[in-house]
Amino acid sequence: MADKRSLYQKVWDEHVIVTSPQGEDxxxxxxxxxxxxxSFLAFDQMRMEGxxxxxxxxxxAITDHYLPTANRAAGPAGIGNLEIRKVVEMLASNTADFGVPHMNMHHTQQGIAHVVAPELGYAQPGMLITCNDSHTATNGALGALAIPIGASMQLRHVLATQTVWLKRARTMRISVTGTLPEAVTSKDVILGIIAQIGIGGATGYAVEYAGSTVRAMSMEARLTMCNMSIEAGARIGMISPDDTVYQYLNGRVNAPKGADWDRALAYWRTLPTQDDTPFDRELSFDATKLAPMVSWGTSPEDCSPIDGAVPDPALITDADRRRHVDRALEYMQLTPRTRLADIAIDRVFIGSCTNSRIEDLRSAAKVLRGRKAAVPGMVSPGSTTVKRQAEAEGLDAIFRAAGLDWRDAGCSMCNGSNGEILSPGERAASTTNRNFEGRQGRGAMTHIMSPAMVAAAAVTGKLTDVRRITD
Amino acid sequence: MLPFTVLTAVAVPLEIAKIDTGMILPGRFMRRHRRPGHDYSEAFLHDLRFDEKGVPRPEFAMNMPAYAKAEILVTDSDFGCGSSREGAAYAVMDYGLRALIGPSFAEIFYGNCLQNGLLPVTLPEPVVHDLWAQLRNTPGATITIDLPNQQVIAPDGSAHAFEINQLRKERLVLGIDDIDVTLEHRAAIDAFEAKRQQAYPWLPNAAHVLAGH
Structure with a gap:
């Protein structure tokens, strides 16, 4: 009889050691x-407890959040901000003290954790993966159950026991069907979903993305989609594995080899959710109606197709939503009904665990090839491996020729805790995942969108429909 | 983790609503190593306790000598809201508090306290306001929190029942944290692991990184 459990339920069941009387597994x-x-909080507390x-x-352990993306050759001494340098050094000393593997700033595979884990084959279908980061669900694109955990207490627990206590989430399937229109990417799909269901729309659910659109997506496009599950409120986002995943994994450093590969493949093929598997909630989206998206507000749900306009709060009937939009427009210094394509920007950023993989860089470089950026900006590849690949393909030369800064790998301007931030009042087009107030620096204004759309904005100096950039 | 049974201690009032985790542990202290003797005690509510020059604000109750030995803080609603920074619970703990009493606590912060042997007690708003008045009228007055019997005894002797998850209560009373509880299942974890290793021998690890590759 066919297994009617979803991918999430199968992988969860496979990892349950015991269940508490309170229903926690x-x-x-x-x-x-x-x-x-x-994470230093977890190591400190473990040290205190012996x-x-x-x-x-x-x-x-991978240094990514606090590590600046320039001046790496100088080592930690090259980090000007002493607070930041201390955090970078603490991970090195803590991992050394506790015997935990660490990719430090000089490691040839260093990068953003959620870029490195898939590309080195650490993330595989059916695995349970945790990380002290809210974007851990990225790894769910390979059919892994990837769960964000707290940086202190839960991490300490995982370190000390190799286990985690959790309650099952409710299940939601989001089906996206149809062929994506020109220049519409998985980033636009997930932004479109978040715009519709809201930042709390999937709270409490483990989401599975399905449908013909998702099936047709490359591995990297899927990683972008699962990455932003948390922006819809879901801690977990997964995609049933298929040949796209298996082909991506085949030959990766930590992927199974030889006879193990055949055994693994046989196991992985038992994991996908069946079409008639019941979910607690089912949503469906028509991909053919999507357009490239840009955010205009201070929450990932505040986004619209690029051919749209800044909303008019006066027309919003829901009082809470109206208050939010009012405040968002004030922070973003935007006037209602302004055409999105008329919003001028000061800077661009291409990078982050959402959009810094080789395909992302290729799509941005395709737009920038032979063109100059009208505004300054930087490109931070998601990993040192991606950086090498991009340089082998000559993408770095395209970015540099356009006038953009070609950086090392790290979280960089997405979270800004590495000191790479916008100045107050600066406005950026960014491939990142969050446009909260102050996310890219105090008083900084962030518009999130796909890599090609950021490249288009770089070329014109304002938010731009990439489909209008033609030769 | 220190067991928590019956605590009788000086209580200090803090009549400010929505004290968020950024006030409890200001961001600039977050990157500090915690070691015995060098912890978050100074950081706790730093900007409320001290002025821009680092001078204690004399009007702030926690700075008054009568409340100096306080181990209980009686707060207003939504204590611990805002970012999920887990250092906030350590700051409360490092300052020397063992319990918080308030009309409501932010959920994540509440859970973090319990996991570290700190007891957040939720009482109805009028009761909390009455506690503030008593503590203001008699600075240095003590409150008793009887966890086994789920009761708070006010300075005036009045008793107020409170609710707590029974599992959390049990762990607090015994002074065992989640790790201790989990490690009671060590044999089950090891057996599970051995079986998993046999079924899926290809599962990756990062030993090669440890070896310098």
């Missing part, structure tokens, strides 16, 4: 990623 963690943001990691080799 003790889940086995196959692999845990650690970044420097906040605890040791249970399975040190099943963790990988």
């Amino acid at each position: 003790l889940l086995y963690v196959d692999f845990n990623l650690i970044n420097e943001g906040g 605890r040791k990691p249970y399975r040190p080799a099943q963790h990988l």
